Each structure stands twice: as structure tokens, then as C-alpha cells.
Amino acid sequence: MLNVLKVRIYPNKKQELALAKNFGCVRFVWNYYLNKTNNQYLETGKGMTYCDMAKDLTQLKKQLDFEWLAEATAATLQQSLKNLESAFKNFFSKRTKFPKFKSKNKKQSIRYPESCSIRNKGIKLPKLGVVKAKISQVINGKIKSVTVSKTSTDKYFAAILFEMDDSTTIEKLKISGIDLGLSSLVTVFDGETTYKIDPIKPTRKYAKRLKRRQQALSRKAKGSNNRQKAIKEVAKVHEKIANTRQDFLHKLSRKLCDENQIVVAENLNIKGLARTKLAKSIHDAGFGMLLNFLDYKLKREGGKLVEVDRFYPSTKLCSCCGFKNDLLTLSIREWICPECKTQHDRDENAAKNVREEGMRILSTNTDGQSEFQAWGETVRLVGTCTEKRVSVNQESPVTASA
Structure with a gap:
């Protein structure tokens, strides 16, 4: 490769x-x-x-x-x-x-x-x-x-x-689902534990320095040598912001790649998100860059990045019983499932659902089988709760039994 x-x-x-x-x-x-x-x-x-x-x-x-x-x-x-x-x-x-x-x-x-x-x-x-x-x-x-x-x-x-030699082989698999966000850049669920990583927000970190350099640039006469020097000073701040973001995302993707062989993430419409009022924060977070880094690093080591459809309701589904909460809004960070009474953190619940959907995608791509190997053990596609997980499209248990 x-x-x-x-x-x-x-x-x-x-x-x-x-x-x-x-x-x-x-x-x-x-x-x-x-x-x-x-x-x-x-x-x-x-x-x-x-x-x-x-x-x-x-x-x-x-x-x-x-x-x-x-x-x-x-x-x-x-x-x-x-x-x-x-x-x-x-x-x-x-x-x-x-x-x-x-x-x-x-x-x-x-x-x-x-x-x-x-x-x-x-x-x-x-x-x-x-x-x-x-x-x-x-x-x-x-x-x-x-x-x-x-x-x-x-x-x-x-x-x-x-x-380079691409003869990398994987004997055991570890699968993690990740949920991308702005309050927590990445929420990771590996099947047992969940942890969050906060964004570093490099643009805000260097905002004052950038403002001073841009103000100094605006006072320089056009075409002068001093203006060219001021342009380079502004460029240095932009370069510092880009390098800080890139360095952080490289280290984060390396951590996820070292810990997992398969990472499941949502296929976000980043261009669409960049047209909203959160555009500055979206660009600063670098979602697309992180997914690109993950993709090539996992491929290089024989792993894989699995993408879940952007319209999959990972946030609204209960990771325990499968109930879909259509009343959930962006401002609600924690909620209790009306069906199984499980209390959920919004981001952690989404990471669990993303992992579950990724495992389903992997299973359907493996010769039609409903199970595959992870860490040397057979993993069956069941929920994380003792109650049976219902389908996204299933409205009620009565409809299913009928």
C-alpha cells in the first residue's frame, strides 16, 4: 500500500x-x-x-x-x-x-x-x-x-x-463507537466503558493574538514593505492555529487507532453543518480532519472505519430497549427512557447506538452471517440490556406481536 x-x-x-x-x-x-x-x-x-x-x-x-x-x-x-x-x-x-x-x-x-x-x-x-x-x-x-x-x-x-508492506494481520478485534460533538469532541464506547475527550478550540485560544495582528495589518499602507511583514505575522497566527488543531487530532486519532481495530462513526454532513450558526465551532473542531486521519491510520494497520448513515437516530434511541424519543431536543443533555426507565447521557447513549449499528453493518457484510469475532469471542448482535431491543421502525410491542 x-x-x-x-x-x-x-x-x-x-x-x-x-x-x-x-x-x-x-x-x-x-x-x-x-x-x-x-x-x-x-x-x-x-x-x-x-x-x-x-x-x-x-x-x-x-x-x-x-x-x-x-x-x-x-x-x-x-x-x-x-x-x-x-x-x-x-x-x-x-x-x-x-x-x-x-x-x-x-x-x-x-x-x-x-x-x-x-x-x-x-x-x-x-x-x-x-x-x-x-x-x-x-x-x-x-x-x-x-x-x-x-x-x-x-x-x-x-x-x-x-x-510499504501491507501484510498487517489482525488476530483479535476491538470495536468502538464514537459520537462527535462540540461540548465533547469525541465520546467513545468500546462495549464496556465510556469516556469523553473535550475539544481544544484553537481558534478561540489564539483569538486575541489574531485580532491584534489583524488590527496592526489594517494600519499599514498598501504595497509597503511593512504591510508585507504584517501579512506574514497574521499568517503565522493562522499557521499556529492550524498546527495546534492538526497536532491534537493526530494524537487523538492515534490513540483511537491504538485502542481499536474498528471504529464506528456517523457520516456527518459537515458542509451542511458549516452553514449553520455553529459554523465557527464546527470548523474549529475539525470533524472531517479527524475522520480522515482515522480512516487512513486504521487502513494502514489492517483496521477499518465504519460509517453509519447520518440520518440514523443515534441520539433519540434508547441504547437499552430501543425506544425512540422523538421529543428529544438539542438542549436536553440527559434524559430518562419512558419505557425501561434507564437514565441516559445524550452523548454516551449516542456512542452506544453508533457502535451497535456499526456491528449490524459489519454482520450483514460478512457473508450474511449474524455474528463475528471480536477479541477472540463470538459477538452476537443484542442490546446492552436484558430487555429485548425493538426495531427503529417498530411503533409498539402490540404491532410486533400482531
Whole structure:
């Protein structure tokens, strides 16, 4: 399987200049052929394919006005065209929005698809030589590509894509259900115990610092050197917020991955939630990032992330008897089941129901069997209470017996 290791690199002055030229050439090629494809589509109703753009690029580099394109690595320019073709395919497949023109003032990146290797505590890149890097682990597999990026705070990173052995086997399974929220970021139920992890709220933590930097920026004259310095100061705070959130979610996903082989979570409509009055808190929590981290880390170790339908009423169902409480509102954090009189914490009850539904999904995907192995023992799909759990659609015991 493929794995990615992101490391920080420290190019010298000569390498920084070469990278700047590469960034500029790759950005120009993207913008040039995005514009040319748009114009051709308007004229003929058909855009340019990668082969069309690659042939045209070869001729373009021979022209006097564009000889400077030869200073960039040819593979990075070709990769830019492949990325542009993929962007159009994703747009027509309705997976993403229409491709945009790239700005030199935002994050810059180039991808080296070949001829990269690890050498002397650094990364050897075409036309750059060995670039000093902090590599935290040994890369034994074949390197497929290296993506070099420069942030708005002038830091350089390299994302190394390499092949790794995927012969991980799992002898025992531990399954946990998680409920995502804002008061408690994650509520975890592993079948026996329940615990909660609170969000760190990095945006609120650095809100005052960000406000001061933005106020200082607003007082600088446009186009001045001081304004450029102030822009970098604001970018540093945004970077600090993003890094704090990412670091916390990496550690949390690692903890869940180490403790479980299967994690069950709801398939939340994060874009829809981000359009509500809770948008700022939703973005700050990073639900989507956490689920992405969990997904690839579990897959890498032979585990699995099981997603429960977003319309599954995990909060309203009694995890003990299955009674559905339609009167439950968002403000009610604790409630007592009218049927079995069990007292529930809203988030803990949801985590139990999510785990139960995940086990049902797993069981139906296992050759139609109604049981599977977890921690070496056969787990049957029953509730956590001695009373029989009724179906979500079942209105009353009388209807069932009839």
C-alpha cells in the first residue's frame, strides 16, 4: 500500500532560488493552459486533453519568449498538466468545483514524480541536489513521488509518497463507537466503558493574538514593505492555529487507532453543518480532519472505519430497549427512557447506538452471517440490556406481536 511522510526541508539560498523558479514555471503552465483550455472549449465545445497540452508545451518551450520554462524540471511541468486534467475530470464528475487560476501569494507546491531518493539526511531532487531535511522514520519502500511546498510563512515541506508492506494481520478485534460533538469532541464506547475527550478550540485560544495582528495589518499602507511583514505575522497566527488543531487530532486519532481495530462513526454532513450558526465551532473542531486521519491510520494497520448513515437516530434511541424519543431536543443533555426507565447521557447513549449499528453493518457484510469475532469471542448482535431491543421502525410491542 501507499503511505505519505511529510517532513520539513531546509534548502540553501541557491536551492531556494531554484525552487522559486520551479514554483513560478509550474504556476504559469497551470494558468496558461487553464486559460487556453477555457478558450478552446468556448470556441469548439471541446477542451484540451493532457496529450494535447503536453505537445503544445513542447512547442511553447522552443519559443523565444518562453525559453525560461526550460529552467524548471520538465517532469514537474508535465505533472502540472496532469493535475489540471484531473481537476477538469473531477469537475465534470461533480466531485469538485471548477479549476481556479493560481496566485503567487498563496501556498506554492510542485510535484516531482520520479528520480527522488533519500541521501545523507536529506532528499535528492532533480536539478536541486540533496536538500537538507528532518526525516523522522526510515523509508524502506520505493519512493513514488515527492511534493515540495512552501507555506505563507516561508517554510518548506516535502511530502514523500512511498510503497510499504501491507501484510498487517489482525488476530483479535476491538470495536468502538464514537459520537462527535462540540461540548465533547469525541465520546467513545468500546462495549464496556465510556469516556469523553473535550475539544481544544484553537481558534478561540489564539483569538486575541489574531485580532491584534489583524488590527496592526489594517494600519499599514498598501504595497509597503511593512504591510508585507504584517501579512506574514497574521499568517503565522493562522499557521499556529492550524498546527495546534492538526497536532491534537493526530494524537487523538492515534490513540483511537491504538485502542481499536474498528471504529464506528456517523457520516456527518459537515458542509451542511458549516452553514449553520455553529459554523465557527464546527470548523474549529475539525470533524472531517479527524475522520480522515482515522480512516487512513486504521487502513494502514489492517483496521477499518465504519460509517453509519447520518440520518440514523443515534441520539433519540434508547441504547437499552430501543425506544425512540422523538421529543428529544438539542438542549436536553440527559434524559430518562419512558419505557425501561434507564437514565441516559445524550452523548454516551449516542456512542452506544453508533457502535451497535456499526456491528449490524459489519454482520450483514460478512457473508450474511449474524455474528463475528471480536477479541477472540463470538459477538452476537443484542442490546446492552436484558430487555429485548425493538426495531427503529417498530411503533409498539402490540404491532410486533400482531
